Amino acid sequence: MFQILRTEWLKIKKYPAFWWVTGITALTYPGINYMFHSVYENLTKQSSASGKVVSALLGNPFSFPEAWRTIAYFSSIFVFIPAIVVIMLITNEFTYKTYRQNIIDGWSRRDFMTGKLIDVTLISLLVTCLFAIVVLIIGFSNTTDPEASRWSLAYYVALFALQTFSQLSLAFLVGLFVKRSFIALAIFSFYFIIVEPILVNVIKYKFKSESGQFLPLEISQRLLPKPAFIGRIDEVAYRASLDAVKYHVAYTAGLVMLTWGICFWISKKRDL
Amino acid sequence: MEIILELQNITKHYGRIRALNKVSFSVPQGSVFGILGPNGSGKTTLLSIILDVLKADQGNFLWFGNPGSPAQRKKIGSLLETPNFYHYLSATNNLKITHSISARGDLQDIERVLRQVKLFERKDSRFSSYSLGMKQRLAIAAALLGNPGVLVLDEPTNGLDPVGIAEIRELIIDLRKSGHTIIMASHLLDEVEKICTHVAILKKGDLVTSGHVDEVLVDEDVVEMGASDLSALTSVMSTYDHQGKLSHEGNNLLLVLPKGTANPEDINHYCFGRGIVLSHLALKKKRLEVKFLELTGS
Numbered sequence: 001m002f003q004i005l006r007t008e009w010l011k012i013k014k015y016p017a018f019w020w021v022t023g024i025t026a027l028t029y030p031g032i033n034y035m036f037h038s039v040y041e042n043l044t045k046q047s048s049a050s051g052k053v054v055s056a057l058l059g060n061p062f063s064f065p066e067a068w069r070t071i072a073y074f075s076s077i078f079v080f081i082p083a084i085v086v087i088m089l090i091t092n093e094f095t096y097k098t099y100r101q102n103i104i105d106g107w108s109r110r111d112f113m114t115g116k117l118i119d120v121t122l123i124s125l126l127v128t129c130l131f132a133i134v135v136l137i138i139g140f141s142n143t144t145d146p147e148a149s150r151w152s153l154a155y156y157v158a159l160f161a162l163q164t165f166s167q168l169s170l171a172f173l174v175g176l177f178v179k180r181s182f183i184a185l186a187i188f189s190f191y192f193i194i195v196e197p198i199l200v201n202v203i204k205y206k207f208k209s210e211s212g213q214f215l216p217l218e219i220s221q222r223l224l225p226k227p228a229f230i231g232r233i234d235e236v237a238y239r240a241s242l243d244a245v246k247y248h249v250a251y252t253a254g255l256v257m258l259t260w261g262i263c264f265w266i267s268k269k270r271d272l
Numbered sequence: 273m274e275i276i277l278e279l280q281n282i283t284k285h286y287g288r289i290r291a292l293n294k295v296s297f298s299v300p301q302g303s304v305f306g307i308l309g310p311n312g313s314g315k316t317t318l319l320s321i322i323l324d325v326l327k328a329d330q331g332n333f334l335w336f337g338n339p340g341s342p343a344q345r346k347k348i349g350s351l352l353e354t355p356n357f358y359h360y361l362s363a364t365n366n367l368k369i370t371h372s373i374s375a376r377g378d379l380q381d382i383e384r385v386l387r388q389v390k391l392f393e394r395k396d397s398r399f400s401s402y403s404l405g406m407k408q409r410l411a412i413a414a415a416l417l418g419n420p421g422v423l424v425l426d427e428p429t430n431g432l433d434p435v436g437i438a439e440i441r442e443l444i445i446d447l448r449k450s451g452h453t454i455i456m457a458s459h460l461l462d463e464v465e466k467i468c469t470h471v472a473i474l475k476k477g478d479l480v481t482s483g484h485v486d487e488v489l490v491d492e493d494v495v496e497m498g499a500s501d502l503s504a505l506t507s508v509m510s511t512y513d514h515q516g517k518l519s520h521e522g523n524n525l526l527l528v529l530p531k532g533t534a535n536p537e538d539i540n541h542y543c544f545g546r547g548i549v550l551s552h553l554a555l556k557k558k559r560l561e562v563k564f565l566e567l568t569g570s
Contacts, residue, residue: 003372096359103325107373271325
């Protein structure tokens with residue numbers, strides 16, 4: 001395992017695109033949350049009555065403990081940025097035929113996939129660390145109530161990690177299947193941003209069914225329910241979404257295993 | 273003699289196209305085994321199968337008497353089809369990855385092989401900046417890393433200039449002398465004749481023949497004769513006691529004989545004794561290319 005990890009690091013550490021996208025991700029996650037936070041501050045710090053009304057309605061989604069939930073939700077929207085790296089890490093191996101060269105040099109197909117599994121895991125952990133740092137900074141700087149619990153929702157780090165890992169695994173599967181980076185990224189982004197949200201809503205409102213929750217991205221998307229200030233619009237639905245999280249942990253874990261099972265199977269069967 | 277590689281009825285299809293059809297042969301230890309064939313004959317497919325890049329539809333192969341495995345491939349230096357490296361990495365860093373996967377060689381060995389293929393001065397340049405010949409040299413360096421006992425080379429001189437081709441030829445000869453086993457696919461028949469000890473010839477996925485190169489690609493003696501009266505010369509030579517075949521080529525009469533049996537002096541004496549004065553008499557080897565084309569039916 002260590003040898004695989006070391007080899008993957010040799011591949012990645014001098015890969016300019018990896019560092020560029022990592023840098024962009026490192027800026028995006030704090031940046032986007034800072035932007036939402038700034039909007040919130042502008043709305044609520046007005047001295048007029050409207051500012052007070054907004055503050056009463058929204059509460060303080062950027063203070064603990066709600067900061068965990070709020071920032072997780074907003075950050076999860078941008079998983080397609082680290083997905084770029086994940087897709088490139090597999091599609092480049094096809095483009096430059098280094099996948100086959102790794103096998104020729106002495107790796108098994110399983111070794112190669114294990115290396116990619118490690119890559120996706122590490123990228124997920126990196127993104128999760130970014131998320132955690134952003135939460136801690138924003139949360140601690142916005143929490144004025146000494147009685148507020150800082151850590152009661154800290155488990156959202158694990159939920160965020162699981163969701164990120166699940167969705168990046170799906171991005172990897174698309175890359176493995178398509179083998180071309182631009183096309184894979186286009187398919188993944190299109191599905192992530194356009195297709196699945198539409199499908200979920202069509203299934204929910206037209207067919208009056210909740211089966212949309214089992215679509216591949218939606219399964220993990222429901223690990224991170226909307227923050228309270230949005231959920232208050234429909235309290236019943238909001239409560240249901242919070243209660244469903246534990247089921248979606250199991251569903252997501254199952255989907256992750258299925259995703260990587262398919263990846264290993266494709267790798268085993270396919271000619272290079 | 274120990275058998276390094278044994279193929280048993282290897283068959284491979286690409287859809288309806290039959291790339292290999294029950295190909296079987298053995299590679300003895302210490303040999304330089306050439307795999308020859310026209311374009312599309314299945315050479316690269318065969319090498320891809322024994323290196324686990326492709327899966328055979330039927331048949332199997334044994335490396336060192338055992339089924340193929342990653343552990344065995346680590347001990348084999350390989351160059352398959354095209355040089356495959358990470359474009360953004362230098363030669364040194366690419367070879368570090370080869371070393372990391374195969375466990376062949378070490379950092380000093382990386383320098384050694386780069387010097388051996390004359391890439392040391394460009395060792396820190398990105399692979400994407402290399403010419404085709406340089407990329408090919410790097411691929412050869414990767415195959416040589418750790419001095420493996422077995423090498424599998426697919427067109428190793430592809431992209432190299434004449435000097436490079438000669439260098440690779442000398443390298444392979446040196447490796448053979450030091451007991452290495454080399455399996456090599458090539459189009460260059462002259463190189464095969466100079467380097468290989470054994471050969472297998474493929475045609476449209478079928479194994480045409482295999483064995484020692486001197487037996488498979490036997491040269492023949494060709495006696496080329498000319499006279500002012502070609503028909504009279506032909507009549508006289510048809511009575512000459514020989515084990516060959518007569519044919520015409522232009523204004524000359526050709527007598528193709530088994531290798532080493534031609535006696536031009538005797539032929540000259542025989543013709544003169546029957547009133548034919550030869551204006552042209554030459555002993556030539558049958559062109560290897562002609563022999564290859566005969567075997568492959570081209």
